[in-house]
Amino acid sequence: MRRGKELNPAEIRIVFTPSAGNVEHFAAEELRSGIARMTGVAVPVATGKTDGGVSIELETLNGKDTELRFDGFRITVSENRIHIAANLPRGVLNGVYELLEFWGCRWFFYQEQPVFPHWEHLSMPESRTVNPDLELRGVCIFPVNAEHREDLRRIIGWLGWNRFNLLMTSVCRTKKRDNGWEVEWRQVEGELLPELRKRGMILNISEHSGRYFFPVSYFKEHPEWFAMNGEGKRFATGQICYSNEGAVQTLIRNFTEYAEKHPEVEILGTWPEDGYGFCKCEHCRRPGTVLKAVNRIADALKIVRPRLTVEYLSYTSETSEVPPDILPRDNMSILVANMRVAEEWKKKSDAVGGRGVYRLHYHITDNTAERANLALRFHEILDDCRETKAGGLRGIIPFFIGIDTWWRSSLNLCFLSRFSWDVSKTVDEVLSDFCRNRYPSVAERMKELFLRLEKIPMVSQSRPPRWPLWQEWESMRTEFSGPAWEKTQHTFEGLRQTLDELMNVASEPAEHFRPVMEFIEFQRRMFEAWHYRALAVQAFGRNDRDAVRSCLEKTAEYEQELAEQVRNSAGGSGVAGAWIDYEFFLNWRLQLDKQLLEMRTTENMIPVTDENPDVELFLPGLLENRKASPRH
Ligand SMILES: [Zn+2]
Structure with a gap:
């Protein structure tokens, strides 16, 4: 929407129809408080017709507008009237958020508060009709329990603002293991159901x-x-x-x-x-x-x-x-x-006039599948939204496991929402909007940096899938030492250099850059840990017991730093977190490190097990030895 005629906030009246329900009332309140935050003017909210001024009218049409799909909306602007209409109450709320975004409000990160610019006058929007390409836009959150009630309340607010419309959860999920994730909707439904209801969000149990x-x-x-x-x-x-x-x-x-x-x-x-x-x-x-x-x-x-x-x-x-x-x-x-079976199910569902197909997603915000190290996947998310739309599916529901990695999760979900609404959007457009709002003084260069962050080297811990000894990993000989390692280091240095330059010239608060720095350093530190692990494997090949130990001591230092960063995620910058998943895979790594230190081979190897308590003292032991040893 382009900026048009100016609008004096003192003349605005928010109006809804007498039949308006819970969601329209909430939409009016969101609009009223948004305008107050931007202009300092408390605009009146009323039912029915008003005389004079400019009215912003909210109306649910209950399916009467056949050009609107799902929770899409229409904003119709005339001389003294902005009419926001939708077939569903939730669509009216979507229209209100669209209007607030037109006026420059943004809410990118759920751990933060929405940002409202200051205006004396607002500008008139242009008329427009907006329909989502994907009908269902939701998440399946872990954890859901009383301990995280307030985090979840904020996340639901953020989801609504970003035009998600569904929460998938479990009434009572059996924990896979003692200290696994807990999903217990019944612990929080009393407080959180009203949050869903006033936003018209779908509850999927x-x-x-x-x-x-x-x-x-x-x-x-x-x-x-x-x-x-x-x-x-x-x-x-x-x-x-x-x-x-x-x-x-x-x-x-x-x-x-x-x-x-x-x-x-x-x-x-x-x-x-x-x-x-x-x-x-x-x-x-x-x-x-x-x-x-x-x-x-x-x-x-x-x-x-x-x-x-x-x-x-x-x-x-x-x-x-x-x-x-x-x-x-x-x-x-x-x-x-699995998308392989989507087409067949779609045919079957269509054959009976059923309610269609939608998909789960494991690589947007799923710290379990991603080993507590979520990648930024802007282009993949766009491709997946396009594939979902082309296949006639209803939408994408990602597992959203580990809410403390909020910086990475928010970014991926923001892109998911934008592309679910409009698969013709590009990564460049969405990223530009983000950078213009978050880093206005260096927007273009930050956009370039984010495109590089999408391709940052990340240690893949998912292969080979059966976790034999480190010595059996071919990648230990090629990926983490020699020319490949030098190239990776060079990439990290380049990213840091660009970021440091931008931070020097930018006028935005340093905390906006901190997560970017931590994201780069997190990957670098993990590569360092694996680099020394690779050197230990090479020392094993030479049967050099002392070198194996000293390399693994270096690995232990990096692992310890990473573990501390992940464990202390509360109040952090949202980059490291999901300790439950992180610890699980760390435990596997340490079991293999211990066997490398003990110079075990496939002849006398010990099978890797889930949560082996034997390695609990392994890291501190190695580090203690390093401190005590005069060799270092
Ligand atoms: Zn049976």
């Missing part, structure tokens, strides 16, 4: 919550309701036996009871437990058994809550490889974990 809808306590009386392994034995820790009539009846009853008690839930997921232990009984081995059971749940839910969407997760082969003649129900949506 799903994720792995099978233990809530199918408690393991059933096992005592009904072991036959639980999955059988290959040897014919049933376990309370396995999945449900989806072909057992009693089990399915119980599941139907529990889902139905929950849906009746929770009218606020718009999408209800029926995910199996996380990826393991499907039943090997004769009937369950037939492909499509899980879908058939979920279809029966959907049939029952359709009777009590016809508008409720039943979400089916296509994830493992048991839930993805379904024969063509077994179709979902028309009140179901398919959530795909």
Whole structure:
């Protein structure tokens, strides 16, 4: 929107129709307080017609505007009137945020407060119609519990501002391990449900919550309701036996009871437990058994809550490889974990007039999949949004695991939101807007720097997947020493040099640059740790025990610094965090370091296990030795 005629804030009236509900009232309040923050003028909010002045009218059309899609909106500007209309109340709120952004307000990072510029006069916007390319725009947050209630409240506000419209969460997610992530919507729903409601956001209760809808306590009386392994034995820790009539009846009853008690839930997921232990009984081995059971749940839910969407997760082969003649129900949506199966599910859903397909995403804000080291993925996010739109899917829901890495997460999510609304946007446009607002004095050069940060060297910890000894990693000989290492170092130095130059000339607060610096240094430090690890591997090859030790002591120093940075993420710059995931992979690394120090080979290696407590004292031990040793 270009700047047009000037608008005196003292003349503004915010008006909504008498039928306006919760969301329109909140939209009016957001607009009123935004204008007050920018101009110091408290504009009146009223119902119905007003005389004189310029009215900003908010109106929900309930589907009457056939040119509007989903929660899109139309801003119509005439002489003395700005009319914001949408088919859904949430669309009206989107229109209000669009208007605030037109006036220069931005909220890039959820850990911060929104930024309002100061104006004496506002300018009249131009008329426009905005429809989102992707209908569903949401996140699945970890952790969700009472401890993080206030963080979550702020994040929901930020999501609404950035025109996300869905929160996926679990009523009670079984922790994978003792100190794993906790997702317990029921701990916070009293306080946070109103936050979703006033923004008209969709509550999607799903994720792995099978233990809530199918408690393991059933096992005592009904072991036959639980999955059988290959040897014919049933376990309370396995999945449900989806072909057992009693089990399915119980599941139907529990889902139905929950849906009746929770009218606020718009999408209800029926995910199996996380990826393991499907039943090997004769009937369950037939492909499509899980879908058939979920279809029966959907049939029952359709009777009590016809508008409720039943979400089916296509994830493992048991839930993805379904024969063509077994179709979902028309009140179901398919959530795909893998894009390979999206097209087939879309066809099946369309064949029954169903509620379509949307996708999970593991590489936008998922610190578990990304080993607590999220990359900035502006171009990939754009490609994924375009692919999602081209495939006729409803949207992308990323896992948002580890909210303390807020600097990286906010950036990736900002891009996801912008591209979900408009896949014809470019990275350059979105990044330019970000840099013009965040770093106005050096905007163009910061944009160039961010494009380089997207390609910053990052240690990939996901290969080789089976974690043999370091000595077996071919990359230890090539990637972290010699010419490749020199090139990587050169890249880090170049980034730091550019950043230092910009910080010297920029007029923005230093804390805006601090996360950028920490992001570069975090990657550099991790590479340093791996460089010395690679040198230790080379020393191992020469059978030089002392050199192995001194190299690993250097590795330990860097690992210690990184660990401290991650562990102390609270109040930090949002770059390092997700300690739960970081520690998990650190533990693996240390198990391998310890074996390298002990000069173990494939002959006498110890298999790497999850959270091996034996390495707890390994780092401090190495560092202590380094301090005590006169050689250093
Ligand atoms: Zn079975």
